[in-house]
Amino acid sequence: MKELRGPQVGQGRSARRKDPEELGLGRALKLYGRAFILRCPHCGRGRVVQSWFRMHPRCSACGIRTERGEEDFFLGSMMFNIILSEGLFVAFVIGLIVIRWPAVPWDFLETWAILLMVAAPFLVFPWTKTLWLASDILIRPVTEEELRWYEENQDRTIRPFEER
Numbered sequence: 001m002k003e004l005r006g007p008q009v010g011q012g013r014s015a016r017r018k019d020p021e022e023l024g025l026g027r028a029l030k031l032y033g034r035a036f037i038l039r040c041p042h043c044g045r046g047r048v049v050q051s052w053f054r055m056h057p058r059c060s061a062c063g064i065r066t067e068r069g070e071e072d073f074f075l076g077s078m079m080f081n082i083i084l085s086e087g088l089f090v091a092f093v094i095g096l097i098v099i100r101w102p103a104v105p106w107d108f109l110e111t112w113a114i115l116l117m118v119a120a121p122f123l124v125f126p127w128t129k130t131l132w133l134a135s136d137i138l139i140r141p142v143t144e145e146e147l148r149w150y151e152e153n154q155d156r157t158i159r160p161f162e163e164r
């Protein structure tokens with residue numbers, strides 16, 4: 001089990017955290033909206049997707065690490081991969097049935113539904129990562145200390161949160 005550490009004595013800045021970091025619908029929409037257009041959920045300006053299957057290690061604008069200090073950070077993105085893949089699949093099947101009813105091309109549907117099921121996890125890949133990052137920022141807002149840590153530790157890859 002991970003050791004939990006409270007705020008450090010003498011660094012009491014976290015107590016003065018600003019209101020925009022609260023867990024609200026507006027903030028969630030903003031973070032997920034940025035994630036949907038594949039921008040940094042934190043600042044909305046930087047690019048975080050390097051290629052279809054690869055994330056930049058850091059946001060090009062604000063500098064936050066896309067893995068936010070944990071090696072297995074993106075394990076949680078698998079949840080979004082399942083949700084988005086299944087959503088795409090269901091939308092395709094139901095959409096085709098509704099549009100073509102009653103002359104539904106069942107043979108076509110059978111073949112393409114299977115192909116889509118195989119391809120969907122790859123098609124939605126970049127969004128699974130950015131949406132997961134947005135969820136993490138929603139729950140664990142980026143603090144000034146964290147941003148400072150990124151600035152001061154450009155080349156480090158170990159956990160910025162737990163070690164402080």
Ligand SMILES: [Zn+2]
Nearest residue numbers: 040043059062
């Ligand atoms: Zn950013």
